[in-house]
Structures are given as structure tokens and as C-alpha cells.
Amino acid sequence: MKVTDLRRKLMATLAAGGLLAPSAAAVHAANLNTNLLANPGFENVSFAGPLGNYGAPLILDWSGTNGFAYSHDGSGGIPDYANGGPLAGGGSWYFTSNRPGPDINAPGIFYQDIDVSTGPSGTLIATGTAAYKVSGFFSSYLTQGDFGSIHLDFRNASSTSLGTAVVSDNDTSTWSQNFKGGLIPVGTATVQVSLFGTALSGGPDGYMDNVDFQVTNEVIQPALEILVNRDTGGTDLSNRTGNAVNLKSYSITSAFEALNPANWLSIADNYDAGSPGPNQVDAAHHWSELTDPSANADLSEADLQAAAGASIAHTRTINLSSSGAWIQNPTEDLVFQYISGSQVVQGIVSYSGNGGQPFAVADLDVDGDIDSADWAIFRTSQLADFSGLSLAEAYRLGDLTRDRVNNHSDFVVFKTAYDSANGAGAFAAMLAGVPEPSTLLFVLTAGLFAVPLRQRASLRD
């Protein structure tokens, strides 16, 4: 990696000259969304000795045992042993875990300690919402299968470990970038970032370059996410994984039949090769809807043209419905799966709105309360014909018991929920039943006429 940041370049020079402590952590620790590692691309090296195998120069700025660098471009006559050829953007040097003497084959041998206890990172960590993002480029030697790993150890002010995270090479045949993100434990004061290799054959030939460690306020999720807005029934597909994600197909399913294809903004209809524009998702392929437009159990589509799909950038959000693709109801049962590369991934489904709470059963107009407006909906559909409706559609008309009718069992559920929300019915009945004083007087008088009416009543027997 070429060091382009002047400040970092200066620091690297100072460190090389022994004027600055190696990790120089305090200089970077305070900031969010920036790489906190010194010399992350291993471009700052020294041939002053000691040297590694094959004359590899010493990597500066890192702590622990001596680490050495091989060369992407033959700099200093040092060979390139990594699969995949020179890494684009890799500069001249990359780290190798294979070294003279003991190998770097575990965390805590070759590392940087980064102070995150002060400044914005310290403030954010204290809130419990701080996330880390760690990534690096990995490669290996021939077919030995050795692989490199980046290891994070989150430590409190007493240097006690509060948690760890590891990201490793999963394709040793070439340079590939791997990423990991997650929450930083509250109380974390320093993060030790270690590099090491795991040997499957001989010494651990794990190669790494352009290592990146950041404290971030971004929401990091392990997978693509469906965001459901309870207030509108709108849905977005969002990438908050920290990386670009390949998307070949997806399905959103609901056993409660709470999906409405009529309100679905599919990639096939809106964002594929046939729909150029700023919101286009896949410019190269035509997608196909797989959903039965008359059913309510799923929304699914795929790139059937090439089965290649598109790359969804980190933080990209695709609007799959501005409203009503989700039939709003208390049963939040959507299941989201997608195919990325050759993997079927269980996606994330999250719901927002309605004050952060699912709708209450019997809130038929989904406005956050159970009141006479809900009763009006319920009453209108008592004994109505629900044939042809989905379970969720029938629910919205008062089928609270999932049997596609609105009958006594639903009435019991509704009445119980209504009483719970509004106070017992007896109180309401009392208010309704107490006559005004003037009416009461009228009643006293009217009692005189009871006898003849009673005679008439007997005719019914």
C-alpha cells in the first residue's frame, strides 16, 4: 500500500527513525470511521536488519516479535510467494507469518495495541452502540492451504479481555478481501490487533496486506437485511454488512400470508437491466419474479438470465415497497433468504415504527390503539365471507383466531383485548345505564301503566 496520508507518512518516518512509539495508537484512537492501524499496508519497512527469510525486510510500527515483508513487485530483490499475483493497490510489500525462528502462528505475537478509550471512539463505546469493522487482503503459498488471520482482542482498562473476533482467509488460491464487523463490548479501552498464520503444510505461509481496523457508528449486520416499516407496510432491502454483497436471488416468505405482491417494487420490474436510472440494481441482467401475483405467502425473484446477480454496495438500500407490501399485523413472521455467490444466506428481518412495538392483537386499523374504530371494522365483518382472503387479510377484518371466519371465538378475543385496553365493560355499562334524574322521575310515573301492558303481553304465550 502506498502511504498517501501525509500525516501518517510523517508518523511512519518518525517511527522508522525511532522518534515515536511503534503503534502510535494515541494519535489515531480518538476518531471514528478511519483506519486506526499504523502502517496497515506494510509499506514502511527497514532493511537495516534483522532480516527475515529470503532477505525480507523488517516491518515497522508493529509490536511484539519481528515481522517481515515479501514483495509484490520484486522491490529490493525480495520474491513474491503469494498466489494471485501482485495485489492491485497493494504497493510493494505484504506481511508474511512465516519467519526465521518461531513462526507467528497465534494472536499476541505480532500486533498493535490501539487505545480507543478517549475521544469519539471512547464516547461511542460507552454508549454500547460502537461497532468495529476489520478487513484485510489475504493470500497463501501454492496449494499448501496455509492461511492468515486477523485477531481482535477487546480489553478493558485493566487489560482483561472482554471479547475477541477473528477474520481469516477463506480462499488461499488468490488475494481476496475478507471482512468482519460487530459490536464493541462496553468497557473496551484498548483493542489488540494481531496478525498470524495457520500452517497446514510446513511453516504458516499466511500473507496479508492492507489491514483495516475501524471503530464506527455504522450499523453493522452479518447479512443483508429487510427493513419493514410497521407504519406503512413498506419494505427496504438494505446492505449494512460493511461490504459489497453479491445478490443473485431472494425470497421473503410469510406463513401468515402477510405479503401483497401488488405493492411490491421488484428488481425485475424496477431495478434490473430493463430499468436504467439512478436506482438501478443490476445493469447487466434481466431479473424474473417468481411469485404468484395472486398469492400472499412470498415475494421472490432471481436473475434467471445469467444466475450472476448484482453487487449490492455497503449502505445501499433498495426500496422494495413504499407501502403495503407487508400487510400490517401483529404476527411479524417474515423470513428473508437470499443467494449470494454459491451460498444460501439467512437474511435479517427488522421492523420499525408503531413506537417500536408490534401491533396489538385487535388493533385492526393498525394505528396503535384498540378503540371504536377497530370495533367498527370488526363488527362490519362479523359472519362475513372470508373465502379468497389470506390469513393476514382475514385478520385485518376480524379473524383473530386464524380460521378465516369472524365468529364468537374472535369476539371473545376482541372483547378481552378491548376491555384490557379500555377498562372493563361493566364500567362502561354502568355509565350507559344510569338514567338522568329527569328520566328517572318519568319512570316512576310510567310504572302505573304496567298492568294493562302485562295483560297484552300474555297473548304471546
Next chain:
Amino acid sequence: MKITNWRRKLIANLVAGGLIAPSAAIAANLDTNLVANPGFESVDSGTTGAYGAPLILNWSGGPGFAYSHNPTVTGIPDYADGTDPPGAGSWYFTSNNNPGSPTGDWRAPDLVYQDINVSTGATGAQIATGEAAYKLSAWMSGYLNDNDNGNVRLDFKNSGGTTIGFAQISDPDFGPNNVWSLSSDISLVPVGTASIRVSIYGTPRNGGADGYIDNVDVQLTAAANELMFLEVNTTNGQVAIKNQTGDPVQIDYYEITSATGALNATAWNSLQEQDLGGFPAGNGSGNGWEQFGGSSSNGIGESYLTGSSSVANNGTVNLGAAFNTGGAQNVVFRYGAVLGGSASPQGDYNGDNIVNAADFVVWRKTIGTPAGYDTWRANFGATGGPSGPSTLFTGFVRYVTSGAGSGSTAVPEPSTLLIVGLGLATLTAGGRRSVAND
């Protein structure tokens, strides 16, 4: 609704003493327990299952075995949770005692049972009218926290032995809080029922099925004693809900359905339209009786969201010409009755669970004592009575050609609360006379 006050006492001793033969001899009678050896007191200690449990006599299938309420006397263990039920005697049925079988228990119907012939005598005659009800109850418990539960099931069979309906009660409180508890059920006996198979068995959740059952009671009765009914005049289409159960019935829901569209939703005179005393019309907010929006020739009904109304004993609630004369006589009548809750307040003379002007009218016409007036005045506005969600009952339907709802509604079209209260009083008085004439 008198659901809980019809427990009868054991005839087990008589059975055990050989004074009553099982089944056939008692099959013909109404309002008596038709089960032989219902308390399992008749046992044969010469034939035993696991733990020395004696054989239960009089029941078919099996063999069923008994554990003991009195282990110190009988020497047979008591594995049941909770205080013994009233009239427990010495023995109770365990569904987890079937030595030599794959599961060691009785975990399905038709394994330990009695077949009761109800085709003759009073039961046969009552069933033929379509107005027979069954009353089923039993005490049940379980073993420790096994979560197993007992079941009593009735299969109603026609003369060909085909099941044409069934009923079942199960121990509701299985689990950590399990005790001996009484479960009961009441509903209509299907027309055509010639025999009733009473099966006792357990449902296993942890090991063998430790359902314990005692004092099984199966009675048939005239349905009108237990359930409200719908009287349908096939001449003029008038329909009316009638209560002859002997107690007020507090309702918040009724529905009348016909699979073939024999109803007339237009001529139906709903409670909402009538705005009767004690049956206030709702204004759409649920504050009184309101029609089902889905009402049609296939079904009509109303419900009362924020309260309930009392149908007095011997009361009649007319609903207009809701039946299409000439329509199929396949009407089904169901209602939601509010059970339990607190006692009605003092001064609630019309049984609608609120002390108001309507009660004064009842006092004026039927009580008339100064003390009664003072009670009414002191409690004016008080409420109470049954509360909570209602339980659905299926009432029977009685088709008549004259008499019922002769077209002139007994209750005049009310315009104010005063006439409402009046109307209820006449209703009550009229009904009472009707009974006296019967």
C-alpha cells in the same frame, strides 16, 4: 346458567353392592348418571395391575386399574396431586397402568370405556325430539409435574354404531399446579344417537400417561333445562330466543345460521333495532347490541362489546320474522353466555346486573315492600354479576306452527328508557304465567 349445581351423588355404592345392573337398566332415564361404577369404587382386588392396583369392574375394554385415595387403609399407593375431590371414596382410575402393553398405559379413546344404550325409554324419547342435552363432568388430576392429563370422551353413535358426534373434557390444570379439579361440558345430543360410548384415557407428555380420573358423570336431560333455545314459527317466520333454564342467562353474543339461506335478514328485527330495556342498542361504538355486518340469509347475529344483557328465566326475546317460511329447517342457534364473576348487586330485581330504573318497575309490580324499595334506592347504580369473556353454547331450535312470536312484538317500540323498563317487566311477568300454565 346452572352449570355447576347439578352434581349428583354416587350411585357407585349401589352398583358396587349389585343393586343396580350396569348400563341397560339405567339407560332410559333422564337427569341421572348413566355411568356404571362412575367413582371406580367397585374393584376386584384379586386381579391387580402394577403397584398392586385392583381391577376396576363394570367398565369394558381395559383392564383398567385403580389407585387409592386411602393408601393407609387399602395398601395401594396414591399418586395423584391435590386434595381428594368430594365423595372421592377409596379408588380412582389411572390411565398409566396397563402392564404388558408397549406403552404401559391407556392413551387413546375406545380402550377403557362403557357403551350406554340411550335408544329406549325417556332418553330415547327426548333425543328424538331434538331437544336432548348431555351433561358431562369428571374430576381429574395427574402425577407430580409430569404434565400428563386425563380425558373423558363421549362418542354419540347411531343405531348402526357410527359416531355422529363427540364431546370431550380434559384436565385443564396439568403441570406444576395440578390438583383434583372438576371439568364439565354441556351441549346438545345429536338426533339419531342410539348409544353413547364413554371413554377414559390419559394424554402422555412425560413418560406414561398419568391421567387420574374420578366420579365420571354423564347425564341426559331435556335441553331446555340447561340451554336457551330458538323458537321458529314456520307459519309466519317469527323467531324468538327463549330461556327456560330456571336461571337468568347473561349474554353478549348470539348468531343464527342456515347453510341453505333459510333466514330473512331484512325482516329480522334485531336488538339494535328494538333497543329493548336491558338490551340497549349500540350506536356503532360497541356500547350496546349491534348487528353483524356480515348478516345475510346464511347468518344473522349481534354482539355487545362493552357489556352484556340478561335474558330472564322464562324470558322471551323476539327477533322478528327472521325465518323464511318454507325454508329448510336447518337453523343453528348459538349464543355467548357470560359465566362466573361476582354476584348480582342487591336491588337488581330484573337480573341484568345493574341496579337502575328497570328494577324499580319490577319492585313496583312484584315485590312492593318498603324494605325492597330501600334496598333498590340504596344500591342504585351498583353493578356486578357475571363478567369476562362469554362461553359459546349451541342452543336447540324448536320449530312451531303457531304461538311463537305471533307477529305483535310483546315489547312496544320503545322511545325512551321508561318504556324500556316497563317492557322488561311485562316480559318477565308473561313468561312466568306461561310456566304456570304448562
